[in-house]
Amino acid sequence: MPERPQALFAMTAQNVPQVFPPQVLAQLRESVRIDPTRVAQDFTDPRVRDTLARTEILVTGWGCPRLDAAALDAAPELRAVLHSAGSVKGFVTPEVWRRGIAVSSAAAANAIPVAEYTLAMILLAGKEVLAARDRLRTERAFPGWEFVPGIGNHGRRVGVVGASRIGRRLLDLLRPFELRPGLTDPYVTEAQAAALGVPLLPLDDLLRTSDIVTLHAPETPETRHLIGRRELALMPDGAVLINTARGGLVDHEALIAELRTGRLSAVLDVTDPEPLPADSPLYDLPNAFVTPHLAGSQGNEVARLGRTVAEEAARWVAGEGLAYGVDPAALEREA
Template sequence: MRPTPTATPTTRPRALFAMGRRHRDALFAPAEIQRLTAYVDIDPDHVAENLTEDPALEDVEILITSWGCPVLDEEVLARAPALKAVVHAAGSVKHHVTQACWDRGLAVSSAAAANAVPVAEYTVAAILFANKRVLDIGGLYRDHRAALDWSGRFPGFGNYRRTVGLVGASLVGRKVLELLRPYDLDLLLADPHVDAAQAAELGARHVDLDELVAHSDVVSLHAPALPETDHLLDARRLSLMRDGATLINTARGSLVDTEALTAEAVTGRIRAVIDVTEPEVLPATSPLYSLPNVLLTPHIAGSLGGELHRITSSALDEVARYCSGEPFAHAVHHAALATSA
């Protein structure tokens, strides 16, 4: 049920958009602006893209942020003595919420859970298509334009009792596990912060990463970009993958050694569905663009188009909660940032 603010118009907190203007325009349609102005005192046409020079910051209590938000450092906070809350209409807050924000004791919320939904949907579609060998069969059908013995060419293909390994019980990873529950799949989970009992509650069997990689028909990455996860899938681990297995990466490009993945993919031994890369964008000469066993997409798994309004709705719900004196439903906790995206 949508929260209803108790604040009267004369006590509405002052708010300010802090993001790239094009993102404000994409996220906040007229109906959503109307809902927002019922909760807070805000100039809907004013979008702060440089907070070090914006005089409107002085009496702002709530910053509504998104992609393109300037860094909220000590200098910015010194110019915002009334600031108490940051409501982020996007995923990770690591790019703009600094230690100074936590030292101030700001309440921070994120729409990461809303953004996880389309990423999980993309991932589930990729898993089901990978096991069904849709891209391979579609390519052969296009080339031959005739009925072929698909079972003979792809013995055992399909999703029944196939093994899917998820690396990371992140918001996206957990949503993928939830969406996969109706299917007859064997689910594995590797995450150092989850034990066997917790994995079982999520519907998966907890294993170490090497075992997961070696025994999965599909390996799907959902870990954050941290020093310890850099090139988590390196040449050695990629070599452990089963012949014909599929790697899916909708998390962070840095989780995979691009050179090692390219070397494996060129042989045709494994398949890959890659939405994020290192670097992003790959050089035009990369073989990953044209290999028939690789589906490369330009970071589209997250919220785009109409999906952005799920993020907006989540952010507006959080603003309503704040104005009603309720805690955020999707609060970001400083201690959790060390192991999150």
């Protein structure tokens, strides 16, 4: 039986036991030789240089140092980078691709809790639960059993901006509900949208016709402030904007101005900047619901990321290729 290839963790050391708890670590070790006490937080650290020189598989995560030419020169045996989180943009450099090193990401696994969070917020927003909670807290009086006009999720129109992994996962989660989803994405064809079971609309039309708009696009120079003053004005009265993607997709000054009118509401798990300054009006506006970037993997969910890497390592070692390989050509339009 051939010897298992040498692997090395490259991430914030305190995250290793969270992402790779004992059972997941044992699964990973079935395919590779890896020491959880030896973690590269700096590729120039003498304590990891010897292991790095023999490393064939780098298991990366949040806090991984940049894989520039100097780091790669120190890892001449490196053949694959298996990332136990979402985006690899923060540490993978063009030099990685030039050297033919394969890269995999657990972004598909991380998409699951983000889509779940978004689904929950869509359903809560449709029932105006957040505003009702605040009214009840302030007035300390139950409004009675009268029907509340204008709320409910039956037939509500949901506009999905971006057929990313999260956007597609969300569309799957929406299927059991009697909602009417639509999609906008410049890289999706009519036929692809039909296969996803949703109509494809230009952004302006999606904004005009959606009760809830949820953002799942990457932040690039083209998408920065994708939702600004003009786009917010297109949204119908009472509409809700949900952002679990990147804060820079939304012009926050324009959003604050629109929220102050009371015409729209917003659910923001990401902001620009992040965190918000202490005096940001978004903390206090009654129609803004802000959470601290927790839609992605948290708590017991992060072990799913480690398990994804362990399964990917087993495939790679068996010569089956990567199930979640990163395509460098598509990376510029991904998160």
